[in-house]
Amino acid sequence: MPESDANEHLEYLVNRCGDRRVATPGNRMAAEYIASVLGEAGYDVAFEEFDSPGGVQAAVLAAMLTGWVASRLMCSARRGTRLAGAALAALMAGQLIGENTTLTRPADVFLRMRRGCNVLAASSDEPRVVVVAHYDTVNQGEAFKPSRARFVPAGFVVLMSFPLLAVVLSRPCWRWPGRIFRLTMLVGAASMLHWSLAGGWNPGANDNASSVAVALAAAERIGGDEAADRGVWFLLTDAEEAGLRGMASFRTRHAEDLAGARVLNLESMGSGSLHYIAREGWVLRRRPSRDLVDTAERYCAARGLALQNASGASFETDAAAALAGGFDAITLCRLDGTGFIPRWHYRDRIESIDREILEESADLVAGLVQHLTD
Incomplete structure (x- = not known):
């Protein structure tokens, strides 16, 4: 195999590009670097742009505010106003379901959109592995401090109940619980704004x-x-942190x-023990096929590596969007001793x-x- 250095790619992305949030200069610099590396390795490279909010916070903020307005309107004595509130509650439900399934996002009309950009190396017409x-x-x-991060998935599950609560707690007999609920939504919206x-x-x-460094080195x-010859594509997605928008577009x-x-998705491959994610999605769970899991486990075992099942926690990665589209996908990741992603969104x-x-992961x-393509 040709020589490569995953650590060199890592240092460029972190130390040179810096801030890689959607549509920032560092984000574009990273995309151009990725394209340059893949081009020099002999791949046909393309940039594929799409619309995306700057982060998932915007979508959740929009859902929270929509739910607050919906609950207020449904407290009205006027039937037309209550119906308008119910329609907004349905809009909130659609947005939250969409954030979990990537299939519909009706509240996007209220969001400021930016230009995300996937980098695709496709040297064959029909891929066997992406x-x-x-x-x-x-x-x-x-919220992602180590002592708090494991409660984040549960927060998304609770959030999914908000549209129903907005309807139920608008009834006169639930006046005080309804007020507390609406205050909770405002606090949630404020936390998204603060984030x-x-x-x-x-x-x-x-x-x-x-993981990008591992993918480039591989x-x-x-x-x-x-x-x-083997039918292998490499896809470096943008806006995964904005609701898996890059994978949904692809x-x-x-x-x-x-x-x-x-689809072989890589997530947080920099430290910890090797796992595959058994359940993709915060609420609506999807799983990789048994055949794909067995193939990965057998290959790792033949190399003396233990590929563990990350069944103790739920995650939502680009593989969730691929699975939602009906494709067979698995995420490889590395987790710490508590079964969680090290340094997830915090320091x-x-x-x-x-x-x-990192280099071992590139070889793997x-x-x-x-x-997979033999």
Whole structure:
């Protein structure tokens, strides 16, 4: 295999590009660097743009405010006003379901959109395997401190109940609970606004510069000519942190090309033990096929590696959007001793990366891709 250095890619993405939130200069710099590396490795590279909010905070903020207005309107004695409130509650429900399924996002009309950009290396017409890693970052959030981060998935589950509560608690007999609920929605909206404005940019070394570095090193080790022969695509997505928008756009744009393809998604590959995500999605759970899981487990076992089942927690990665589109997908990630992503959206600096693990991961991914396409 050609020489490559995953750590060199990591350092460029973190130390040179810096802030990689959607539509920032660092984000575009990262996309251009990724394209340059893939081009030099012999791949045909394309930029694919799409619309996206700056982060998932905007969508949740819009849903919260919509629900607050809906609950207020449904407290009215006028039937027409109550119906308008019910319609807004349905809009809130649609947006929250859409954030979990990537299939519908009706409240997007209220959001300021930016231009996201996927980087696609497609050296064959019909891929057999698509290797995916997102290169964007999101603001650092206090909710993601290690002592609090494991409660974040439960927060999304609770949030899904808000549209129904907006309807039920608008009844006169629930006046005080309704007021408390509306106050809760305002507090939630304020927390999203604070996260957006005061969170500060996050270096995103582990999540997800580490996986991009692994994907680029694997692409170099395979090479464009061999990738074309084997039917391997490399997709570096933008706006994963904005509701999986990059993968959703790719899925729609290439639906016909992807028939029968397998998606190998990489998430936070910089430190910890090797896992696959068994349940994708905060609320509506989707799973990789048993055949794909068995193939990955057998390959890792043959190399003396234990591929563990991350069944103790739910995650939502680009694989969730691929699975929602009907494609077979699996996410490989590395988790800490508590079964969680190290440094998830909090002080995610390059010092936390295990450099040897990064190179080992690049070897693993390159070998697994070749095994899947033999």
